[in-house]
Structure formats: structure tokens, C-alpha cells
Amino acid sequence: xxxxxxxxxxxxxxRNRRGELLIESMASFVILIIIxxxxxxxxxxxxxxxxxxxxxxxxxxxxxESVEQFNTSDGQAGTMKVQFSDKTITENIAIKQKDNILxxxxxx
Amino acid sequence: xxxxxxxEKSGATLIFVIIAAVLxxxxxxxxxxxxxxxxxxxxxxxxxxxxxxxxxxxxNTVKGSLTDDNGQIGSYILGSVLDDLxxxxxxxxxxxxxxxxxxxxxxxxxxxxVGDISDYTISNVKITFSSTATPTxxxxxxxxxxxxxxxxxxxxxxxxxxxxxTYHLNAKFNYAGTYDAGNWAGTWKTLExxxx
Numbered sequence: 001x002x003x004x005x006x007x008x009x010x011x012x013x014x015r016n017r018r019g020e021l022l023i024e025s026m027a028s029f030v031i032l033i034i035i036x037x038x039x040x041x042x043x044x045x046x047x048x049x050x051x052x053x054x055x056x057x058x059x060x061x062x063x064x065e066s067v068e069q070f071n072t073s074d075g076q077a078g079t080m081k082v083q084f085s086d087k088t089i090t091e092n093i094a095i096k097q098k099d100n101i102l103x104x105x106x107x108x
Numbered sequence: 109x110x111x112x113x114x115x116e117k118s119g120a121t122l123i124f125v126i127i128a129a130v131l132x133x134x135x136x137x138x139x140x141x142x143x144x145x146x147x148x149x150x151x152x153x154x155x156x157x158x159x160x161x162x163x164x165x166x167x168n169t170v171k172g173s174l175t176d177d178n179g180q181i182g183s184y185i186l187g188s189v190l191d192d193l194x195x196x197x198x199x200x201x202x203x204x205x206x207x208x209x210x211x212x213x214x215x216x217x218x219x220x221x222v223g224d225i226s227d228y229t230i231s232n233v234k235i236t237f238s239s240t241a242t243p244t245x246x247x248x249x250x251x252x253x254x255x256x257x258x259x260x261x262x263x264x265x266x267x268x269x270x271x272x273x274t275y276h277l278n279a280k281f282n283y284a285g286t287y288d289a290g291n292w293a294g295t296w297k298t299l300e301x302x303x304x
Contacts, residue, residue: 028122036132060157080169
């Protein structure tokens with residue numbers, strides 16, 4: 001008798017739909033917040049990467065411009081050695097380095 | 109029963125939210141992929157530029173040493189052609205033509221002031237050309253005057269930077285001139301410089 005009563009109470013509890021909308025809304029809200037945070041993080045990371053790429057491109061442009069206007073008197077001293085089977089030729093060079101770009105030319 | 113299930117609105121919010129979330133994640137991922145590929149491309153461009161500028165510098169320096177008056181590489185190559193002419197025993201006004209010239213020198217860069225230059229290696233250096241030399245005075249080892257032309261002198265090499273990025277360069281030159289008792293009078297022409 002007790003079992004039947006408990007069973008009926010359980011069925012009643014399961015069929016009871018009060019508060020369902022509230023729980024659904026809360027779950028949706030939580031999911032939305034988590035996803036929004038993740039998407040925002042991704043977009044911010046993307047923007048930062050793009051900015052970093054732009055900065056690097058700008059620095060490269062400046063470095064290229066700087067070495068293109070290279071004057072041997074501005075350069076540091078170095079040598080280029082060309083070794084043939086029976087002779088070694090050593091040429092003096094002037095080297096200029098700007099960021100990752102390294103440029104040199106014959107120092108007469 | 110089916111109609112009831114179809115008109116049932118409970119759970120619709122959750123489904124809409126999940127669809128919106130998936131769309132947001134797709135947009136976020138797309139932005140991230142685009143930005144990271146942009147960054148990778150920029151980094152590759154920078155690295156390729158560094159190898160390119162060392163290759164460009166190398167060819168300009170070699171070109172100077174080859175084509176300038178009394179340039180060391182030019183003098184060495186012309187001297188090799190003259191030595192070959194003398195040792196061949198070619199008679200006066202007879203042309204000696206050779207098209208199998210091939211040299212594989214090594215090129216190295218060094219500087220105490222700019223240590224980074226040693227990060228670059230220049231390899232696979234090859235110089236090939238054909239020559240025509242005609243003694244105009246004397247013959248064999250006693251040639252004192254000669255006309256010399258060098259055709260399609262190709263210098264090729266590969267530059268590798270510290271990160272393994274490479275840049276191949278080819279340059280082609282021609283020479284026409286004369287030799288007169290130890291002095292050379294002629295001009296080198298740069299035909300083309302290409303990346304391969």
C-alpha cells in the first residue's frame with residue numbers, strides 16, 4: 001500500500017512542470033555566457049595576432065627601407081671569402097643589420 | 109500524439125541557445141584561424157626576406173668582384189681562361205673555344221662586428237661558362253696579346269639562414285675584351301639575375 005502511494009507521488013512529481021521554464025532559462029543563460037566568453041576570447045586573441053602581424057610587417061618595411069638606403073660607410077666591417085680549388089679570394093664587405101634584415105656590399 | 113510533440117514549445121529556448129552558441133564558436137574559430145594564418149604568413153615573409161637580402165648582398169658583392177676593374181673574381185676567371193689558352197698551345201689567330209668550364213668554389217661570410225652573419229650559409233655555389241680565346245700576338249705559352257670572350261657565365265648558389273629558410277639565386281654574365289701583356293681591357297655585362 002505504501003509502495004503504491006510512493007509510486008503515485010513519484011509520477012505526480014515527474015509530471016509536475018512548474019519551474020521548468022525557469023530552469024531552462026537558467027541553463028540557456030549559463031551556456032550562453034560560457035560560449036560568449038569563449039568566443040570573445042577567440043576574437044580578442046585573433047585581433048591581437050592580427051595586430052602583432054601588422055606590427056611585424058611595419059617593422060619589416062622599415063628594416064627593408066633602411067637597408068635599401070644602405071651606404072657602405074654606415075656599415076660594419078666583415079669579409080667574404082671565395083675559395084676556389086687553387087686560390088682563395090677575400091673581399092672586404094660593409095655590413096648593415098636592421099632587425100632581422102642583414103645586408104652587405106663590397107667595401108672598396 | 110505527434111501533433112502534440114510538434115506543438116510542444118518546452119525546450120525551445122535551449123535549442124536556440126545551442127544553435128547560437130555553435131554559430132558564435134564557428135565565428136570565433138574562423139577569426140582565430142584567419143589571424144593565426146596571417147601571423148604565420150608574416151613570420152615566413154620576414155624569414156624569407158632575411159635570406160633574400162643576404163642572397164642579394166652576396167650576388168651584388170660577387171658581381172662587384174667579377175665586373176669591377178681589377179675585380180678579384182673577374183681577374184681569376186680571365187686568368188684561368190688565359191692559362192688554358194697558353195697551356196693548349198693554340199697558334200696565333202686560332203680560336204680556342206671551351207664550353208665546359210665549371211667551378212665549385214665555397215663562399216663564407218664573417219665579421220667580428222656583426223656576429224649574426226655567421227648564421228647564414230652560402231652553399232651549392234657553382235660557376236659555369238664557355239669561353240673563346242684567340243691569341244693575336246704569340247702562340248702557346250708565349251701569348252702576349254689575345255682577344256677573349258666569355259659567354260653565359262652563370263653563378264648559382266643557395267643561401268640558408270639560421271632557421272633553415274633558403275633562397276636560390278642565379279646570375280648570368282658575359283665578357284668581351286682583350287689581353288695585352290698582363291693588362292685586361294674589356295667589359296662585363298650582367299644579363300639577368302633570377303631566383304629559382
